[in-house]
Amino acid sequence: MSLTGADDSRTTPAKYPCPCCGYYTFPVSANTNHGFICRVCFWENDAFVRNTLDPSVCNHGMTLQKGRANFKKFGACVDDMLQHVRPPEEDELSGVDEGVNF
Numbered sequence: 001m002s003l004t005g006a007d008d009s010r011t012t013p014a015k016y017p018c019p020c021c022g023y024y025t026f027p028v029s030a031n032t033n034h035g036f037i038c039r040v041c042f043w044e045n046d047a048f049v050r051n052t053l054d055p056s057v058c059n060h061g062m063t064l065q066k067g068r069a070n071f072k073k074f075g076a077c078v079d080d081m082l083q084h085v086r087p088p089e090e091d092e093l094s095g096v097d098e099g100v101n102f
Helices: 064-074 079-084
Strands: none
16 A cells, blocks of 8 residues: 555556567567566567667577567467467556667
8 A cells, every 4th residue: 555545566567678579578668677587578688789780699699670570470489489478368468668689
């Protein structure tokens, strides 16, 4: 409960887009943190990737360009991770738009 009497437990936390699949699966900005894995494409957020051709240490050297191509081709950033991904949920279709399109 906040000081104003509003029930804060009902607020939905902000969601930010995964730079790989574009669905709003991250609880933090892609540019400010790392260590979160997208449950839709299995891309691990890497704050040090600044363009689509930068190798991502968090994703074993894969570039964002390759991860996006893989997601479009077979539904995950890496084919070995297909067993761990799922379709986006309703609340992951929109969120905080940061223009993370590189």
